[in-house]
Structures are given as C-alpha cells and as structure tokens.
Amino acid sequence: MSRGCSRELGGTDRDRSSPARCTLTIAGEEDEVVAAATQHAVSVHGHQDNAELRQMVRDGLKDEVSV
Numbered sequence: 001m002s003r004g005c006s007r008e009l010g011g012t013d014r015d016r017s018s019p020a021r022c023t024l025t026i027a028g029e030e031d032e033v034v035a036a037a038t039q040h041a042v043s044v045h046g047h048q049d050n051a052e053l054r055q056m057v058r059d060g061l062k063d064e065v066s067v
C-alpha cells in the first residue's frame, strides 16, 4: 500500500501553516501507512488525530501495482 500526502490532507482553515508543496509518499503495510500518514498530517499539517482523519488517510490508500 502507498499513500501520497496530497493537500486534501491539509484542506482545512489551518492549511496556511502547511508547506506550499508536500510530496511525501509513504509505503508499507496498510496499518503502517495509515499510522505514518496520520502522524505526518498532525505534525506537518496541523490536523487533529481523530477517527475522521484516519478514515480520510485510509480512503486515499492505493494498492501498489507493479507493471
């Protein structure tokens, strides 16, 4: 699984403190990715760590596809 940090994670009124660009990509097991992306959203983008945020992170997960 992988999860790019896109700015939908930072799309709140606190978004002003976010970096102008964020190109972070996290890869790993689903739970690891969700945990790491949640931490990132909290520490970098100023989100509250709650169920809603985790759900948003989980919704953005992508299966890693090798072609």
Ligand SMILES: [Zn+2]
Pocket: 005, 006, 022, 023, 024, 040, 041, 044, 045
């Ligand atoms: Zn980010």
